[in-house]
Amino acid sequence: MTHSRVIKSNGYHWDGVEKKDYKTDTTNFKDISRYSLLGEGERDYELNMQTRYFEIQPGGYSSLEYHRHPHSVVIIRGSGSVIINDAIHTISTFDVVYISPETVHQFHADNSEELGFICVVDRYRDKPAIPGTEIIDRLVGQGIAREKIRL
Amino acid sequence: MTHSRVIKSNGYHWDGVEKKDYKTDTTNFKDISRYSLLGEGERDYELNMQTRYFEIQPGGYSSLEYHRHPHSVVIIRGSGSVIINDAIHTISTFDVVYISPETVHQFHADNSEELGFICVVDRYRDKPAIPGTEIIDRLVGQGIAREKIRL
Numbered sequence: 001m002t003h004s005r006v007i008k009s010n011g012y013h014w015d016g017v018e019k020k021d022y023k024t025d026t027t028n029f030k031d032i033s034r035y036s037l038l039g040e041g042e043r044d045y046e047l048n049m050q051t052r053y054f055e056i057q058p059g060g061y062s063s064l065e066y067h068r069h070p071h072s073v074v075i076i077r078g079s080g081s082v083i084i085n086d087a088i089h090t091i092s093t094f095d096v097v098y099i100s101p102e103t104v105h106q107f108h109a110d111n112s113e114e115l116g117f118i119c120v121v122d123r124y125r126d127k128p129a130i131p132g133t134e135i136i137d138r139l140v141g142q143g144i145a146r147e148k149i150r151l
Numbered sequence: 152m153t154h155s156r157v158i159k160s161n162g163y164h165w166d167g168v169e170k171k172d173y174k175t176d177t178t179n180f181k182d183i184s185r186y187s188l189l190g191e192g193e194r195d196y197e198l199n200m201q202t203r204y205f206e207i208q209p210g211g212y213s214s215l216e217y218h219r220h221p222h223s224v225v226i227i228r229g230s231g232s233v234i235i236n237d238a239i240h241t242i243s244t245f246d247v248v249y250i251s252p253e254t255v256h257q258f259h260a261d262n263s264e265e266l267g268f269i270c271v272v273d274r275y276r277d278k279p280a281i282p283g284t285e286i287i288d289r290l291v292g293q294g295i296a297r298e299k300i301r302l
Contacts, residue, residue, distance in 0.1 A: 002254045004235045009245035037247045038223050046252050048273055049200050051223045072189050072202045074269055076227060076245065084155045094160035094227065096188045101197050103153045118225055120271050122199055 003043050012055060012077055012116055022054070023063065028130060028151050031060025031109070039123055050123050055116040056080065056109035064106040064149050066135065069125035071099035077116030080109045083148055086141040091115070104131050104139045106149055154194050163206060163228055163267055173205070174214065179281060179302050182211025182260070190274055201274050206267040207231065207260035215257040215300050217286065220276035222250035228267030231260045234299055237292040242266070255282050255290045257300055 008015045014037060022032045032054060039050035055077065056062065064083075079092035083106045084099065090111075091097060097117075099105050109115035130151075131139070140146050159166045165188060173183045183205060190201035206228065207213065215234075230243035234257045235250065241262075242248060248268075250256050260266035281302075282290070291297050 002236060003249065003251040004254050004256070005249050006233065006235075006240040006242060007247040007249075009243075009247070012245065014245075014247060037225075038249050044249070046221050047223065047249075049223060049271060051225070051247070051271065070197050072198065072200060072271065074188075074202070074225075074227070076225070082157065085153060089157040091157060092160075094163065094165075096158040096160070096165060096202070098154065098156050098158075098189050098195070098198075100153050100155040103155050105155070118269065120200060120202065120223065 003046070007037065012053070026063055026130060029061060029063040030150070031057035032062055048123050049120050052119050052121070053116065054107075054119055055114055056107060057114060058109050058112050060109050061150050062107040063128070064104060064131060064151055065128040066102055066104045066131055066139070067126050067128045068101050069122050070101055071097070072120045073097035073099065073117050075115070075117045078109065078113040079111045080107060080115035081111070082107050083140070083145045085139045086143055086145045088145050088148055104135065108148070154197070158188065163204070177214055177281060180212060180214040181301070182208035183213055199274050200271050203270050203272070204267065205270055206265055207258060208265060209260050209263050211260050212301050213258040214279070215255060215282060215302055216279040217253055217255045217282055217290070218277050218279045219252050220273050221252055222248070223271045224248035224250065224268050226266070226268045229260065229264040230262045231258060231266035232262070233258050234291070234296045236290045237294055237296045239296050239299055255286065259299070
């Protein structure tokens with residue numbers, strides 16, 4: 001008995017994988033969907049990590065957040081940008097993004113196309129926090145990233 | 152001080168990431184390269200997982216192996232097939248593959264093009280083992296997968 005499997009893709013959709021709400025407890029995001037690919041169900045108890053696909057529609061963005069657990073990200077569709085603390089980085093397909101612990105970050109589909117990425121995280125992890133003004137002042141500062149963040 | 156970063160890609164190469172030997176201790180593979188993207192260096196001590204990109208040239212294959220740690224795989228280039236125990240699955244770009252513990256597996260670029268995939272594993276994991284005849288008899292059996300495996 002093995003839980004090994006191949007999940008066939010059809011473009012940026014996967015057989016048997018439903019589009020889910022990005023988050024249910026906050027509203028500081030826009031036009032973003034989540035697909036849970038591996039590691040969330042009981043069947044995948046052997047996995048210490050979860051593999052998710054996120055897709056942001058043009059003009060949308062993920063929530064501005066910070067947390068203890070890191071993110072390992074690979075862009076697989078389109079382009080956009082990511083704010084990491086006080087920096088804005090442009091990102092495009094197959095770029096790799098590492099979000100280290102306790103950094104404020106937000107992904108933006110700001111290049112007139114979808115931005116889609118694989119994001120792998122620890123299965124057991126802390127809950128993201130929405131930064132308040134004190135954290136934003138300290139980590140994002142007053143420069144170009146401050147102008148771009150959406151709350 | 153953050154170790155967050157964006158690693159820019161140029162096709163299926165990444166700035167500052169060198170092509171490495173696939174393995175150095177065995178020879179049961181053909182025309183495959185490894186790129187370590189995240190989680191191997193001391194700088195990435197915060198990561199519990201490693202993100203690697205593997206690329207197999209047409210006609211090549213990964214080593215036939217099994218181990219306790221699972222693999223979370225996303226195909227990002229081309230197509231081919233993967234043997235998982237006694238089954239052969241065709242795979243193509245954006246398919247997701249889960250290799251559960253203690254399953255014999257081997258990736259083949261057998262569709263006249265490169266097969267490239269992101270493979271995420273636990274940072275601390277057991278060493279892959281090459282299955283002997285007893286394991287192959289039990290897990291791969293005598294069917295179509297047996298014909299296809301390369302040792």
